[in-house]
Amino acid sequence: MTYLSYSAFPTANGGGNPAGVVLDASAMDAHEMLALASDLGYSETAFLRPIGEREYSIRYFSPQAEVDFCGHATVAASVALAEDRYGAGDLLLRSNVGEIPVEVVDGPHGPQATLTTVTPDTTALEVLSELLELLGWDEGDLDPSLPYGAAFGGLWHPILWAASRERLAELEYDFEGLKDLMLRKGWGTVSLLFRESPTFIHSRNAFPVGGVIEDPATGAAAAALGGFLRTHDLLPADGQFTVLQGEDMGQPCLLAVDARGDAGVRVSGTARPISG
Template structure:
């Protein structure tokens, strides 16, 4: 099995979040997929199972476990399909959380994929005090008016807003304690944010359950965030905003989020093939 390697959500100047892609995993079982994801060492690898020419089942594995949904690996897989087999156009991916339509088009910086999440949801973040203690955040570190909440766009993510960009830049938490809390609560990542403006949000996503301290780009969390901001009426007039993630890791990533209309949230970005070493 020769997996493809792509980096998703790069900025025009580089960066991005690496993902593995297997275009036809029909012969693989879960143990083999987990083993391959561990060998690659990326936060997620996408495994595709062809159904029709433009319909696929998709599964995602981190080095530690299967993940029900992953945005950056979805973008990587859709661009890989377009480059290697299908060309630009629409593809329908059936994940563990439901159907994920993806549109791939030729853009200014190469192929650009736009995924649409399942219908988003929000819930109260009952574990906020415990989460803050685990992260080493005090009440003074939290933004006083933005909603600290749970948000869903395929996975549940706690959403915490930092009072300052400087606070967001400091990420030093108890890895095992946060991992245990996330497993107990069923969270996908922990989304830590600073709102520069309604149209520009800086993001960091802790991902210890995936075996890494931080994920450079998290499309699932960006989609969930879009649903939360739509529900809270905190969006620009056109319903669109940009998420900058991975900046503090020297892996800058650019995610464009469109919450206009109803139903799923659209998350867009490019992906580029990583040359073989």
């Protein structure tokens, strides 16, 4: 099966989160998709099936299981479609969680994709003590000025704010225990955050359910965060902010988030082909 490899959400100086892309997976079943995703070893691989002009169904697989939504693989797939077939313009992707409109424009560093998620949601985090224990955190590690909770932008993610950037830089947790909790709660990743300013947020996303310690860039989590900040009236005046993720892994990624309005959250970024 022919596949492409792209690095999504890179900075101007490199980084990014690798994703596999299969532009026409019409002949593949779920077992074959999972097998390829496992062979590639990326946190997610996107599998597209054409429905109509600029319209596709899309499925995402980690090396271990199907994932209902993945932001960085959506950006990678959209840029791949732009470069291989369509150029700039609008796309409609139909995912397990609903329709994902994408706008692709020509940017200074190649195509830039902006996805719009399904309508976000938030809820209380009822397992805070258990989550903190598995992370090796205590309540003193949390920023008392910011709320914690769980947020949805295609997948559910707990939202925790570190009291300092130094605390965020330390990530050593109970891998199997956190994986079990995430499977029980249906979480995509665990979003650990530090708010440098209202417009600039540092993020780390624990991802044991995907078989890795953390994900370098998580568009679904960035979208969920946008909805969470909207709900708690913590957005900047223009509703836009930037997430820097993957820095502590040596894979810095920039995600631009626009949470204006009351519908889906927009997440933007570029993607670059991975050679070799």
